[in-house]
Amino acid sequence: MTQHLLLPFEQVTTLKGRLASISDFFEDPQVIRILRKHGLRVEAFNAGSRQVATGSLKGLDFVFPSGKPAADRINDARQAAGEYSKNFHPFDSPLVLASFRAYAEALHARQVAWPQRAPGGGQPLYYTLDMDKFLSLTRQRLSWNDLHVDRYGISNDNLVVAQTSDICQSNSADSYLGLVASTQHHNAPPTDTTSARALARGISSLLLSQGSASDSLYTYYIDSNGISQDPIAVLYEHQYLAYQAAYRAAHGTADTERVLLYPRAEMMSQPHFIALNHKADQLGKLLEADPELRRRETQLGYQLVPSGSVDELATYLNGEGIPAPQPSSGEQTVAKMPDWQVLEQMIAAIKQCPKPVSDQDQQKPSG
Secondary structure, three states: OEEEEEEOOEEEEEEEEEEOOOHHHHHOHHHHHHHHHOOEEEEEEEOOHHHHHHOOOOOOOEEEOOOHHHHHHHHHHHHHOOOOOEEEOOEEOEEEEEEEHHHHHHHHHOOOEEEOOOHHHOOOOEEEEOHHHHHHHHHOOOEOOOOOHHHHOOOOOOEOOOEOOOOOOOHHHHHHHHHHHHHOOOOOOOOOHHHHHHHHHHHOHHHHOOOOOOOOHHHHHHOOOHHHHOOOEEEEHHHHHHHHHHHHHHHOOOOOOEEEEEEOEEOEOOOOEEEOOHHHHHHHHHHHHOHHHHHHHHHOOOEEOOOOOOOHHHHHHHHOOOOOOOOOOOOOEEOOOOOHHHHHHHHHHHOOOOOOOOHHHOOOOOO
């Protein structure tokens, strides 16, 4: 940890951390400004959540994995070694399948997805997805053209699958594995390694037929060619909502061609900020309690934890002219991830992952 002088009587403390998908949060100009007011500067090293959990923590003040399994792994290791760690859980973001209207409507025609009611009778941005029926399409190796997507103005011979980033690195990919496993395991996560490995081998075809994995899946999704390259991308809700807010600010209307598919079984990402020393506790407390920072978290599409009596995210979206997701309470259940030890066995049964990166392999600071 280092300190930098700003003014004769003002100091800023630099906190070094390794982050997964949350790295964009600390690159936000408003977040940077708010933290500077509190005398803090964040120096972030980017990595996937599993790399955050398995890499060396030497020289770091905090880590911010995107999911609970990675956070639990870090905390278990710190506790076993007698080292300090303190958890903060400021916000959540559900796992979603980001798609395009033509594909969502093709799924709707097959009674695999259903549109949520749009306010004012407009075009819906959100659909509820039956994961069991969706995975059945993949098992049958059906293409989008088999689903007659041409009726909605496009043609695509690709298989009906959800594209994820690298399962060896990404929490969103691991969470999708957990969601698929739960769907195929009586809506419950496996609890022992033997059955978990057998289950993973049984569902591997639903995960490995996706084509090349990419850490830039969100970038590809919002690209002009996304509709043909990535019909369905596994992302986090906050990424889509922040995109829609930026799109409306630039164009005066929401992007009605890009839509979200919400699995009936909701899988929350549960990112955890873990302070590795007492100095980093200040940042964790600010993330959970500072009013200005909390407002910015909402504006970036996150669901606050704990949420107040008012749904802050829905209030913000409606105020910006963006419809808020409104899944019926009867449509959704909650999917749970397996323990990190079980999850590791499932990943190993699907793909041989490289060894964790060393300190020398860490990326240069992003800001």
